[in-house]
Amino acid sequence: MNIPGLLGSLPLWIYIVDALLVAGIIAALIWSFISRSIFKRRLEKAAVDEEAARHLVLEKYDTGALIRRSRMIEAGADKYGDGLLKNLGISRIWVELVRRRKRVSDIRRVLKFIPEEGLFYVFLAVLDKPRKTRYLTDWLKESGDLLAMRRIALSGKGEDFDGRKALEIFGEYISHIREMTGDPEWASRYFAVKILLHHDDERSQRAVWDCLHDTHALVRRTVATELKTDREDKFFEALKSLFTGDPVFEVRRAAKERINLDFADREVLDVKKLSEVQAFHVLDLMNPEFAQDENTALSFLDNDNKELRLSAAFFLSRLGTLDRLFQQVDLGDRELLDRNFKLLTKAAEVGITGFMKAVSSNSNPATLLIAARLLQKTGSRDLINNLARAVFSFSDEEKSHADKKRLYEETLKAIKLRGTCDAVQLICEELERQSHKTAFLNRILPSLPESGDFLVAPLLVRMLKDPEYRSGILYGKPCCDLTSAFTRGR
Secondary structure (H helix, E strand, O other), X not given: XXXXXXXXXXXXXXXXXXXXXXXXXXXXXXXXXXXXXXXXXXXXXXXXXXXXXXXXXXXXXXXXXXXXXXXXXXXXXXXHOOHHHHHHOOHHHHHHHHHHOOOHHHHHHHHHHOHHHHHHHHHHHHHHOHHHHHHHHHXXXXXXXXXXXXXXXXXXXXXXOOXXXXXXXXXXXXXXXXXXXXXOOHHHHHHHHHHHOOOOOHHHHHHHHHHHHOOOHHHHHHHHHHOOOOOHHHHHHHHHHHHHHOOOHHHHHHHHHHHHHHOOOOOOOOHHHOOHHHHHHHHHOOXXXXXXXXXXXXXXXXXXXXXXXXXXHHHHHHHOHHHHHHHOOOOOOHHHHHHHHHHXXXXXXXXXXXXXXXXXXXXXXXXXXXXXXXXXXXXXXXHHHHHHHHHHOOOHHHHHOHHHHHHHHHHHHHHHHHOOHHHHHHHHHHHHHOOOOHHHHHHHHHHOOHHHHHHHHHHHHHHHHOHHHHHHHOOOHHHHHHHHHHHHHO
């Protein structure tokens, strides 16, 4: 092949392009050399002056640029000392790389330069990538530090990790780990108990049980959540104690969730034996999905402490229990009716009355009776209008029946005590319908509200002028009641 001839036949522009490419590569190499030299000189100044580190490095290079120059920074640390790393604040970036990438180069860098800051995150990386375990175990052996596991623990901040996997990898250190449950630093105790929870040795299990009373909340919560034991009765009592008495909400919640998960069939509480503080702890953690909590809340409805009662009533309202108590009653079951009325009264006394909105759509006489009795003292006054419409719509025969007669009279009483103008108008209309029926007049006339005189008085005047009314019962009791009502209403 005639290579010289071939090259000579190529167009000129190809030579130009090749020349430019070569020039670009040479320029890039030169610029890389210059920029590396500049960065090295800046590192030298940054190693001895924190202000220089800020102006010459941190303000000139972003995080990505510092990451790409990590090897140069490592070389600078070897040459100028650890002051360089401190002034640059590079430790946070390198630790984050271990957490995010878990590469061998990142692990080695942290172990070599910043073990105090990054040991725990190397530990997490090893748990996630067991093939890289040897880098940490070799470091532990080379360090010769009897408290190496403690150093790992103290470099963390209570992050979660797989204690079972940690036991598999670091089982040879179990005696040291067990001693850490008596460490004054909570991070060390937390680290130890996470591993010991999966160690069957009696000494380890005894240490775990002791941690139920640890001074740090995270340690107690961890045991409450993760302990597996065949000593169920003892554990159940310990969980109850944490649930009702622990000062930290997160611990109480963990204990309650564990009870719900593993001991849902057991009777958890005797409300009468709880102190006031314990009672509030219980109410703070009411769970709509846990059947026992409904019964517990119902027990608190009868409490003399209105704050406790309010919490219980609010929970039962959200759960829909108060709606059920209000609507699922029957005039034929007097015991149930009285029980539900008592409970609903307790709720109403602390301002929880939303369940009474069902009056607008419920025609159950027993429900209406409860509403009539409650509305005499509390609840939205507008609901009395709905109540009156429902009760006055019954037939006269129904209104005269023993049970509904009581409902009728309680409704009249509610209107008299708290009725709105609309309710007064409704009772006036009922009075006009019953104006020639003695039995009804004897009930309605004494119940006319004095506050509605501007509505009642004109009707009473018309009734007094009605010849049929006067001729029929002029000298009877209804006439006397009418006269008395008129006198009050003028």
